[in-house]
Amino acid sequence: MQPPKERVPASIIIANYNYARFLERCIDSALNQNHADVEVIVVDDASSDESSDVIRSYGSRVIACLKASNGGHAAAFNTGFAACSGVIVFFLDADDYLYPNAVSEVIDACDRSTTQAQFRLHVVDEDRGITDTYPPPELPFDDGNVMPELLRRGRYQTTVTSGLAFDRTTLESILPIPESEFRQGADGYLATVAPMHGKVTSIDACLGAYRQHGANHSAFDDKLAERARWRIQHDFHRLAALCRQTAELGVILREDVCLRDPAHLQERLASVCVDKARHPVADDSKLALGRAGAAASLEMNASFRRRAFLAAWFLSVGVLPRRMARAVLSWKLVASSRPRLLSALSKIIRRAIG
Numbered sequence: 466m467q468p469p470k471e472r473v474p475a476s477i478i479i480a481n482y483n484y485a486r487f488l489e490r491c492i493d494s495a496l497n498q499n500h501a502d503v504e505v506i507v508v509d510d511a512s513s514d515e516s517s518d519v520i521r522s523y524g525s526r527v528i529a530c531l532k533a534s535n536g537g538h539a540a541a542f543n544t545g546f547a548a549c550s551g552v553i554v555f556f557l558d559a560d561d562y563l564y565p566n567a568v569s570e571v572i573d574a575c576d577r578s579t580t581q582a583q584f585r586l587h588v589v590d591e592d593r594g595i596t597d598t599y600p601p602p603e604l605p606f607d608d609g610n611v612m613p614e615l616l617r618r619g620r621y622q623t624t625v626t627s628g629l630a631f632d633r634t635t636l637e638s639i640l641p642i643p644e645s646e647f648r649q650g651a652d653g654y655l656a657t658v659a660p661m662h663g664k665v666t667s668i669d670a671c672l673g674a675y676r677q678h679g680a681n682h683s684a685f686d687d688k689l690a691e692r693a694r695w696r697i698q699h700d701f702h703r704l705a706a707l708c709r710q711t712a713e714l715g716v717i718l719r720e721d722v723c724l725r726d727p728a729h730l731q732e733r734l735a736s737v738c739v740d741k742a743r744h745p746v747a748d749d750s751k752l753a754l755g756r757a758g759a760a761a762s763l764e765m766n767a768s769f770r771r772r773a774f775l776a777a778w779f780l781s782v783g784v785l786p787r788r789m790a791r792a793v794l795s796w797k798l799v800a801s802s803r804p805r806l807l808s809a810l811s812k813i814i815r816r817a818i819g
Contacts, residue, residue: 474502475568476551480541480626481520481559482510487676488519490593494562494673496526500569504528507559508545511535516559537648542655543641553582554631556652560676561586561627567672571630580635580663581656586628586675599675600624605766606667611660614766616711616718618725619704621660622766626652627673635662639710646702649695657703661710689795690740693732697745700729727765727775730758734782735798738790751790755783 477495481488488507495505507523508530509516520529530544542556553572557563571582583606588597600606600622607614607621614621623629629652639658647654659665700723708718723729734754736744758779765772778797782790 470572471501471569473553473572474504474551475500475553475555475572475630476504476506476549477555477557477563477568478542478545478549479505479507479557479559480510480538480545481507481512481516482535482541483512483514483516484559485512485515485519487560488516491557491559491562492519492523492527494564495557496523497565498563498568499565500572503568504549504551506530506545506548508532508541508548510537510541536644538651539642539644539647539654542651543644546636546640552633554633554636556626556629556631556655557673558626560678561674562676563627563673564671570668570670570672571666574668575632575666578664579666580632581659582630582666582668583624583656584628584668584670584672586624586673587671589674589676591676591678593674593676595674596677598671599628602669603768603771606669607665607766608667609664611665615657615660615707616716617722618761618764619657619700619707619718619722620726620728621665623656623665625675627675629656631655631659632663635659638662643702643706646705647699650699653699653703654706657707658710661707661714689798690736690743692798693735693739694743694745696732697729697736700726700732724757725761725764727758727761727779730754730761730779731798734758734779735794738782738787738794751787752783755779755781758783 479491479495492505492507495503506528507520509520509532511532511534517531520527520531528548530548532544546554553575555568571584575582586599587595588599589595604622611621642651642654704718704722711718733746733749734751737749737751737754759776762775762779763772782793785793
C-alpha cells in the first residue's frame with residue numbers, strides 16, 4: 466500500500482561549485498518546503514570559495530557531501546544520489562532555488578507511472594528580479610509518453626536541472642551518470658534516458674527560479690562558437706546514451722535523428738557560421754543546415770506562426786552572406802548582442818508568434 470502523498474519522502478540534491486554567494490538562498494529554499502518529509506543533500510564539488518563554510522553552518526539540517534577533488538556535474542549528482550533516500554528526487558543547481566510548494570505540487574501531480582516530473586521556472590537575475598519564464602509559456606511541454614519525440618528527433622520539450630524531479634526506481638536503473646561525458650549538463654543525460662522507463666508528468670506552473678548571471682556554464686556570452694560546439698558535443702553524448710538504452714529494448718535510433726531537431730541544428734549553424742575551422746562536423750554547410758532547420762521547425766509542437774518564423778530564420782541564416790548571417794545568429798542566441806530597438810521588438814514579436 467502506497468503512503469499518503471503528504472508523507473511520501475522526497476530528497477533535494479543541491480550540486481554546488483563556487484556558488485557561495487547564492488548557496489544560502491538555495492539551501493533555505495530546500496529546507497523551507499511545505500511538504501512534510503524532505504531531506505536536503507548538499508554536494509560541494511571541491512569549491513575554492515567559502516561554500517564549505519556555508520554548508521557547515523547548517524549542521525545536521527542538511528546531509529553534507531564535501532568532495533576532495535572536482536569531478537563535475539555528473540559526479541556531484543552521483544554522489545548526492547548515493548547519499549539520499551527519497552522516493553522522489555529533485556536535483557537543484559546551487560545558483561537556483563525552489564518555491565515552498567515545489568515538492569508538494571510535484572508529488573500531488575505524479576502517479577505510479579511517472580518516472581520524471583518537469584515544471585516551469587521563473588528566470589531571475591542576480592538580485593532575484595524576475596525577467597522571464599523558462600521554458601517560455603508559449604512552448605508547450607511534451608507530456609506523458611515522450612518516446613515518439615525522442616526517437617524522431619532526439620529531444621522533446623523539457624527543462625533544465627532545477628525544474629526536474631525523478632522517481633527513485635528510475636534513477637536506480639539509469640545511474641550512475643557517465644562522468645566524463647557529462648562533466649557539465651548532467652540533466653541532459655537524465656532527461657534523455659529517464660522517459661524510457663515511464664511517463665513524463667508536466668506542470669505548467671513556475672515552482673522555482675532559474676538564475677541567469679555571467680558565471681552560468683550555459684551563458685558563454687561573447688563566446689558564441691564555443692557555446693555551440695559544447696552543445697553539439699553534449700547532444701552527441703546524449704544520443705549515445707539514448708542509443709544504449711534503446712538497443713536494450715531492440716529499438717534502433719535513426720542515424721539522422723539530429724537533423725530533425727531545430728535546437729541542435731541551430732547550434733550546428735552557429736558553429737559553422739562563426740568558426741568553420743573548428744566546427745566538429747566536417748560535412749556541414751551553412752545552406753544545408755539552414756534548409757534542414759527550416760524543415761525541422763515546421764514539425765515542432767508550437768503555433769504555426771512560431772514554426773513559420775523559426776523556419777524563415779533558419780533559411781535567412783542559411784542564404785545570407787556569412788557576415789550578415791553571424792549578426793542574425795547573434796541577435797537570436799545572445800540577447801545582450803541585440804540592438805536596443807531589436808531587443809524591445811523581440812518581446813513584442815515573441816508574444817505575437819506565441
